[in-house]
Amino acid sequence: MDNINRRDFIKISSVATAGMALTWSGTSFVSDLLKGEVVPLSESIAKKVPTVCEVCFWNCAGWAYLDRDDNLQKIKGNAIDPHCNGRLCPRGTGGVGMYADEDRLKKPMIREGKPGEQKFREVSWDEAIDHIVKKMKGIEAKHGREAMALLHHGKTGPHFEFLFEAYGSGNIAEPAGAQCLITREAGFITTYGAGLASPEPTDTRNADCLVLIGNHIGENMHNGHVQDMSHLIEQGGTVITVDPRFSTAAGHSKYWLPIKPGTDIALLLAWMNVIINEEIYDKEYVEKYTYGFDLLKDHVQKYTPEWAAAITTLSAADIRKTAKVMAGLAPKTIVHPGRHTAWYGDDTQRTRAIAILNALLGSWGRVGGFYFPERIKPPHYPHPQMPKPKWTWKDYTKEKHKMAIMGITNIVIDHALPEYKGKHKIKGMFITATNIIQSVPDVEKTKRALQNLDLVVVVDTMPSEITGYADVILPEATYLERYDHLRTSHHKVPNIALRAPVMKPRWETKPGWWIAREIGIKLGLEKYYPWKDFEEVLDWQLKQVGTSLEEMKKIGVKRYSKKKPLYINENEEYWFNTNTGKIELYSTDFAEWGYDPMPVYKEKDEAPVGFFNLIYGRVPMHTFGRTTNNPNLYDLKEEGHLWVHPKVAKIYGIESGQEVWLKNQDGKISTFPSKVRITQRISPTSVYLPHGFGSKSKKLSRTYGKGSADYEMLTNIKIDPETGGTGMRNNFVTLLTENPHKNIES
Amino acid sequence: MEQLLATDRHIHGLYPHVDIWGFPISAYLFLGGLAAGILVFAAIYYLLGREKEMPFTVKIAPIFAFPIIMLGLFLLIFDLHHKLFVWQLFLAARPESPMSWGAWTLVIVSVFSLLWPLSFVDSIDDYLIKRGWSKMTKVTEAIIKFEHKWIIPHFIIMSFRKYRKFFAVVLLIYSIILGIYTGILLSAFNAHPLWNNPILGPLFLTSGVSTGSAFVMWLSDNHKERLLMSAIDMSLIAIELFFIVHMFMGMEAGAEVYKQAAHMFLGGEFTAVFWGVFVGLGLILPFTLEALELRGFHIPTALPALLILAGGLLFRILMVSAGQMSEYAMFP
């Protein structure tokens, strides 16, 4: 009723204020008879349910609002959530499309056709799970329980990690490691004895200077990063961006260094050279907290700005200038660690150079630098002791890659290949909520591995490419239809956040916890699942940390006070979790293990004549291929265009919007063409292609065939020796203006 | 400078420029102008007391005005996107909105255009009988019968006959308003620099009247009437050309957006079709043919008339589509 009254009020006042004509049209009752105008339900009276976003893995907490018919209307940020401060990004706001997408997986399915062919038979959950259990028992009989592997991502993962641990399989990995941030974690752990995790503990809101190295905040919409950068800009802070592309961040920066791709370490070493030799580093801090400064000083002597200028194509003056700017604003300078850092195959060293630079600037543990986050971790719901597998991923990874702090997807996949003859054979695989066709490079290898497995189970919400390689597809409910584990992130403000189901699962989809539990019970692992409903688990856990499910449903996020200091207390001893107890500018571990104890610049592959560096990245509206079919987000950006410099366009005679195919240095040709954007924002030696497009799954009715896929072009993979992470930016492409598939296509 | 939509917006009819008015609106404007032209001549020659000499102009041609207006209205309504609500148009009179006063003008003119020939129904009947068009006389006779049988229609038509001079003045005024309206409808839109010039109203009126004269030239079987219309039409074409040149000169003297608008016709994509087809074949060629006819050359009578009519329609199609392309903010 309120709404109707309000509308009347507005209508009357409109006549009064507008009142310019002889309007006899105050007869709205006539038209209202035909069709009422629907005013959106007021936020203050609408029903709302707490959720934690799963469109990307920043995992903002929000509220899902219902409309008058109790359908999902919209999702807004939770004002007390430190991840989002009440403001979601476009993807979070567009999360409604994840639920609404009619292309979703709807029923469990079992494969009929050959692998890679999308021919499936719809089955009941019972039949699907029985089939899985039978196959798993078969694998167990021949190869042991250890031969099962789990590749996962997001909040679905923990349910299956638990299942795998209870079952006794220890091959668990996620692309978020080897394909994303493991090298960064390794670089920081080696230096500071502590990783960064997510959200990164960058104290940007208090910083004066932010240095971004190939980190395209603003296109990469990790919410906190974007909000913090914006805050910094508003406060008049300085942003220095190093990127071969004029990224959005570069567009908001005081200094942009259009570096030659692959030469970051040279720049970082030259910056160190300037900062050390000009004695503008934080002397007291370096003296007090670091180990190996003299070694580093000697090490960087040869890396002068002039030396780096020749390599990076930047000017020595700019290198000096920016070094002085960041040192001048230190310790409130953050040389940002980035997030996806699996680029060139020496990325642990590259991020270590970033870590070292931060140490020279004294930003770690300082206001405006890196703070010490804290986490509220409710205990696990009580369960019996997990069995100990005879071997796990560590047994075939750790020896070669000492800094593999988590399972390495690509190495797990290697162990499923037919040519692998060792003792750590993988015969069955669960893939949950990750489309490894797009996310793990060297897709041909991945396909061979998948086809060699006795069982591939895919748990997902969308029929992405990977579902085409599954033996069994289990349709998961979206994050808006399920409970998941609590979000218990490391943060400035210790906090927990609840994801509660907003809507009933559509079709026959089921929450991840339910799927994992059902499989567990049928595998005979009942004792690990003494609960029936995940609500029981959550309520028990929440009660251990002074709240309850009931309370959390009302508040969504609970903030706790911090127990440990945010920054280093300069008057006290501070001990770092490294061999020396100090920040290791010179890594004693690396020296022992035979890695470079201090970063060294190594030449990268050069683009063959007629080829361009393939720089991939993001558009702010999408999270990889997860969202490209989301109706709301597809509406916002149908396709990521291929950025081409006008000179290049001229050489090829390409017009704006024209479709071109890509061919890489190994002759790999993209399946689909990309539309070209001719822009000055990209260097003439590179092209830029947003990641996540070019899906080959016809069941994704919107995004199928839209744009070319960067993953297809990633055939030259350089393995990071310390971690096993995949360097993916050593690939070069040329443009084909004629359809290369014309004669082949059927 | 690179300028693009960073978020997709594939809304029909907005990009790269507004494109929501197509052929129906152009035809609507053409038909409105044509009807206005026909009625202007009927009213003028009636007021000049030359109804006997020019029976087609005064009495017969106006018969077509009503169906022409109705066809125009039909096209307008056909082009509405919220058709069921069309009645809202007649619940409001908004003098600031050309669409509104145009609709009302059209209603008024359509009433007069219906009453005008009805008031001449006896003469029309004679006209038809003289030409032996017996099938059509059945209609006129039925109307006459009807009129005599029913008191209210009879009263209306009788009053109309009685005050026909007064109504002729009203009709003349409203027909001119209608003719101007077809131009003002476009020139009211500041957002489209091409349209936004004061000459468009008079230009459309002139063009409309010219198509009206062409209509008479085409269908009248009175040689004298035709020749007179030819002569009038030639001066109308001359005025039209003057307006056109003047319009582009005005634009060239204006701000950058106006220059750009003019450029579409002065070197841009509309140049050939505007000057070659519309001005060349739709104005200058019929002008020449009319001049030759006046000098006694034998010219198929319908040719210049049809050229002018087709030219008039083309002119409106060009102005409607080019006008929508002329915007302050253009997208590549």
Add this chain to the structure above:
Amino acid sequence: MRLGMAIDITKCVGCGDCVVACQTENNVPIGYSRDWIMEFVEGDFPNLNLHFETQRCNHCEDTPCVRTCPTGASHVIEGGIVKVTHNECIGCGACIEACPYDARYFHPDGYVDKCTFCDHRLEDGLDPACVSVCPTECMHFGDLDDPGSEVSKLLKERENYSIIPEAGTKPQIFYLK
């Protein structure tokens, strides 16, 4: 009261959150949007400038859209908000032609649809949906007539511009440089 916006282009990253938020707030159908983002790149590599503008109805002081509306469906309410009453709209398109900003479009149901500054939210004391979600907080909404309002202060303090002022409609959305 004269409602308007001050949008800080030094902060906007062009993510499009404002566009989706508007869609989900106002039931704008997929395939349509009341607001959108323009990107502008000036200069040649590597001497470049970039900025984004989130655009929508400028709720102009001089409203050619309202003027040309034949039925009065387009009207102005308190605060200078320009609205369309769907059931009075005949879908003639005159207002679409009249708008220099491409802010109006035909809703698939036939009537003309556009930004309302989320007047239903203003009643609750909330900002328009687009403003309320922006992760960069680049958008500010308020009363331009009130010299004490945040928008008035920002416009006084900082250099700003509006788009296509030469169309003479007196737009009420300003961009802070």
